[in-house]
Amino acid sequence: xxxxxxxxxxxxxxxxxxxxxxxxxxxxxxxxxxxxxxxxxxxxxxxxxxxxxxxxxxxxxxxxxxxxxxxxxxxxxxxxxxxxxxxxxxxxxxxxxxxxxxxxxxxxxxxxxxxxxxxxxxxxxxxxxxxxxxxxxxxxxxxxxxxxxxxxxxxxxxxxxxxxxxxxxxxxxxxxxxxxxxxxxxxxxxxxxxxxxxxxxxxxxxxxxxxxxxxxxxxxxxxxxxxxxxxxxxxxxxxxxxxxxxxxxxxxxxxxxxxxxxxxxxxxxxxxxxxxxxxxxxxxxxx
Amino acid sequence: xxxxxxxxxxxxxxxxxxxxxxxxxxxxxxxxxxxxxxxxxxxxxxxxxxxxxxxxxxxxxxxxxxxxxxxxxxxxxxxxxxxxxxxxxxxxxxxxxxxxxxxxxxxxxxxxxxxxxxxxxxxxxxxxxxxxxxxxxxxxxxxxxxxxxxxxxxxxxxxxxxxxxxxxxxxxxxxxxxxxxxxxxxxxxxxxxxxxxxxxxxxxxxxxxxxxxxxxxxxxxxxxxxxxxxxxxxxx
Numbered sequence: 001x002x003x004x005x006x007x008x009x010x011x012x013x014x015x016x017x018x019x020x021x022x023x024x025x026x027x028x029x030x031x032x033x034x035x036x037x038x039x040x041x042x043x044x045x046x047x048x049x050x051x052x053x054x055x056x057x058x059x060x061x062x063x064x065x066x067x068x069x070x071x072x073x074x075x076x077x078x079x080x081x082x083x084x085x086x087x088x089x090x091x092x093x094x095x096x097x098x099x100x101x102x103x104x105x106x107x108x109x110x111x112x113x114x115x116x117x118x119x120x121x122x123x124x125x126x127x128x129x130x131x132x133x134x135x136x137x138x139x140x141x142x143x144x145x146x147x148x149x150x151x152x153x154x155x156x157x158x159x160x161x162x163x164x165x166x167x168x169x170x171x172x173x174x175x176x177x178x179x180x181x182x183x184x185x186x187x188x189x190x191x192x193x194x195x196x197x198x199x200x201x202x203x204x205x206x207x208x209x210x211x212x213x214x215x216x217x218x219x220x221x222x223x224x225x226x227x228x229x230x231x232x233x234x235x236x237x238x239x240x241x242x243x244x245x246x247x248x249x250x251x252x253x254x255x256x257x258x259x260x261x262x263x264x265x266x267x268x269x270x271x272x273x274x275x276x277x278x279x280x281x282x283x284x285x286x287x
Numbered sequence: 288x289x290x291x292x293x294x295x296x297x298x299x300x301x302x303x304x305x306x307x308x309x310x311x312x313x314x315x316x317x318x319x320x321x322x323x324x325x326x327x328x329x330x331x332x333x334x335x336x337x338x339x340x341x342x343x344x345x346x347x348x349x350x351x352x353x354x355x356x357x358x359x360x361x362x363x364x365x366x367x368x369x370x371x372x373x374x375x376x377x378x379x380x381x382x383x384x385x386x387x388x389x390x391x392x393x394x395x396x397x398x399x400x401x402x403x404x405x406x407x408x409x410x411x412x413x414x415x416x417x418x419x420x421x422x423x424x425x426x427x428x429x430x431x432x433x434x435x436x437x438x439x440x441x442x443x444x445x446x447x448x449x450x451x452x453x454x455x456x457x458x459x460x461x462x463x464x465x466x467x468x469x470x471x472x473x474x475x476x477x478x479x480x481x482x483x484x485x486x487x488x489x490x491x492x493x494x495x496x497x498x499x500x501x502x503x504x505x506x507x508x509x510x511x512x513x514x515x516x517x518x519x520x521x522x523x
Binding site for chain 1: 373
């Protein structure tokens, strides 16, 4: 049973991180290579706010403030990336690749210089454990799980039940069709970059409360997210969720049975296997 | 005059796709542009919708210049297009496709009313409103593209080959609906067609486009009797 709990925790982390990247790629058709660093900045927002506010208010309140601040600040950073990189370099995919990759290194170095290369951790905001059916469940992890579910629910409501969300989905499926309905591509790009970047930051705050926060935490998360969105089907959010659970299961099982260090290799092999039989991924649209 | 292009020239790289095309279209009237494949018909409609920028010349809609306006601003002014290939949103529902058509509108009540009216014209869209657009047949997809364009409550409707790939019965049905809607809603229609016989039979004014230039224009009932038109486009 403990394995099930571990699978759920790991999978929801994969979901929370990969969905933002899948959304940005699905709408913009470009990859933001600084997405991992946006996640890292989310982690550091939590750490910084803890240092600033600790003792002045309950830790739970600090946690909530960190979520709001990180989403706002990093979402705004996403808007700046849209205005300064994606919009200016549109239709030059290689330049966008180089510019966002450069940005990711710059953000890493800024954090190393300002805070240091060492990993940091934040004391548990919600300490303690729940014992249930033979499972040991850290309360902090349950809270993270709960917030991830709320975050995904919010994204679902936005995309499925608002006019703007519907326009975002329409644009991802057919840009020309969307332009002919009067949807402004700039408006949709700004919205998508704000939401996608804010999701990365929220994921960073949530995971920063249970993992070590380091300037380089974004890199590994990004490559894992690539594998997830490629296997799920590029641009498909539901595919990303399915693939996140698939890799959550595989990686947890491998770690449990002592083969954790081979997980990245096995994941990459699964990706190649899926691509050779289903070139557009598990739930990708055939275009 | 509702829509007017004056000496409109469009270039792809250095090659002219349209040279000095001047057309006009009125409200409550179907104006057709006929011509063979590659004559520049689709380019003309894309330029009017703001998807392509002209190299020179101007486009006026209700007196205002629109040749530098954004596609979004052009839809807001009241020009809506049913594009070549339909350009539907394949993985969202029929209902969602129609509602995206009303994206720029905020008058909820009127949107509901227009939706009901489209369902009345095309009951099949109501029956299939929850299905994904890609699961519709070709004729149903054409009706959906048409309905979506109407959801923006346009003053001018641009139709790019609405009959392509459709069975003659559905073709007729679409053309009839276009005529009815133009009259009922005071909408002006610019109809681009390869099927010149069909287009000239519903239109009141026509233009013949050849290799990017206008070669002939006049009332549709005269064009249909013109020997050159009959030989080149009607196969008579």
